[in-house]
Amino acid sequence: MKNARLGRFVAAGAGAVLAVAAVALVVRDEPAGVPAVAAPSTPAVEPTTTAPVTHSSDEAAARHGWGEPVASQSDEYNGTSVDLDKWGLFGVDAGESAGCSAGYHAHGRRCASQTTVAGGYLSVTGTADGKTGGLWGRMTPFRYGRVEVRERAVALTANGGKAYHAVPLIWPEIEEDWEDAEIDFAERDVGAKSVSLYVHHEGTQNCSSAVDSTKFHNYAVDWQPNTITWYVDGKLICTVKATIDSFSRSNGGAQMDMFPADGTLMRPARQDIDWVRMYATAATEYQPQA
Numbered sequence: 611m612k613n614a615r616l617g618r619f620v621a622a623g624a625g626a627v628l629a630v631a632a633v634a635l636v637v638r639d640e641p642a643g644v645p646a647v648a649a650p651s652t653p654a655v656e657p658t659t660t661a662p663v664t665h666s667s668d669e670a671a672a673r674h675g676w677g678e679p680v681a682s683q684s685d686e687y688n689g690t691s692v693d694l695d696k697w698g699l700f701g702v703d704a705g706e707s708a709g710c711s712a713g714y715h716a717h718g719r720r721c722a723s724q725t726t727v728a729g730g731y732l733s734v735t736g737t738a739d740g741k742t743g744g745l746w747g748r749m750t751p752f753r754y755g756r757v758e759v760r761e762r763a764v765a766l767t768a769n770g771g772k773a774y775h776a777v778p779l780i781w782p783e784i785e786e787d788w789e790d791a792e793i794d795f796a797e798r799d800v801g802a803k804s805v806s807l808y809v810h811h812e813g814t815q816n817c818s819s820a821v822d823s824t825k826f827h828n829y830a831v832d833w834q835p836n837t838i839t840w841y842v843d844g845k846l847i848c849t850v851k852a853t854i855d856s857f858s859r860s861n862g863g864a865q866m867d868m869f870p871a872d873g874t875l876m877r878p879a880r881q882d883i884d885w886v887r888m889y890a891t892a893a894t895e896y897q898p899q900a
Contacts, residue, residue: 811853
């Protein structure tokens, strides 16, 4: 996908997928309704203050002993508004909370008003006329580590419109590197009965998992120097060989894009994120900040 902040492009074709494990997925009940900087050669060490959280057995972190998340790279969305120190809102510049800009490939509009926090969830709402939103990361870029998100996306009305496209992802700090450094780890149209991992590096590799994406599920990636391993509800789905060394950030799990041409009637939808958590590993490095 290109570009988490300015527009995103779906690469055509898919490469081979390595080490796929077939698993049965568990559907859980859900509650009601910056300028790019060149990466330096010597990485910094960010204080890894952890944030103790309540884990469940269908999280990769709990099942595989990842410990506690890094507080500065994670968000439980328990406040009353988006944390603008951690996140930027689609449609506006860093630190701003009102306004709109052109959507994905100038399709529709991205507006800050469409991304909200309430009741312990972050939500992105897409309207029939193509107004949507999402997040981009402002925290210290990292390379290598684990990211897990609890997320769903649901249609709000059946108006005959086209589906929005939802995707939690890891996006490179140098945006032009997306073709060799983007990791999409629960990509699909809203309402789809499966989700996919797409790893963009020297081409595109992908694998998919059958799951009702209108229900909450836990999607995780373990990004290591030579591999990307994908989990759904704590169960390993596949491992892809890829050597991605770009400093990157998560998008907080929050992104809905309008893929059809501007002016197309869209099916209103909402993407809900319960939490996003980043876990450091022995390989994790942080980009030095000026």
